[in-house]
Amino acid sequence: MTQTETGAADTGAAEPRRHVHLAQVRYADLDPQHHVNNVRMLTYLEDARVSFLRYGGAVEGDEVFGAMVVARQEADYVAPLLPRSEPVRVELWVTEVRNASFTLAYEIRDEATVYLRARTVLVGFDVPTQRARRLNEVERAFLADYA
Structure with missing residues (x-):
């Protein structure tokens, strides 16, 4: 189950738009x-992350997002x-968008408690050449909505 929300900090300053995925503990x-x-x-x-990229069209076949690989993850x-x-x-x-990569920040939480904070750096990837590639303008525009 997935939803997207926009939040505001306690200070009244706007927070980045957040993509929300609901995970069932099994x-x-x-x-x-x-x-x-x-x-x-x-x-x-x-x-x-897959839900977010799918929301951006990555898995629907419309080529909004090309291939991505995880370059770094910390929790x-x-x-x-x-x-x-x-x-x-x-x-x-999204906390950062660069030429060939972007960084996602996460929280696993409920209303009262944050259980985990994490960051993942994803790099655009060209499958035929097996090399990093630059992010395209459509990818950048989608990511900018969450920065």
């Missing part, structure tokens, strides 16, 4: 300590995510 996601395993949390980020685990019946929110937004 029993298989739990580790022996009975909280969501750290690797599964990264899978929630991947699901949100700060802020609080344990315990089993729950309601989905958890994975919010993402």
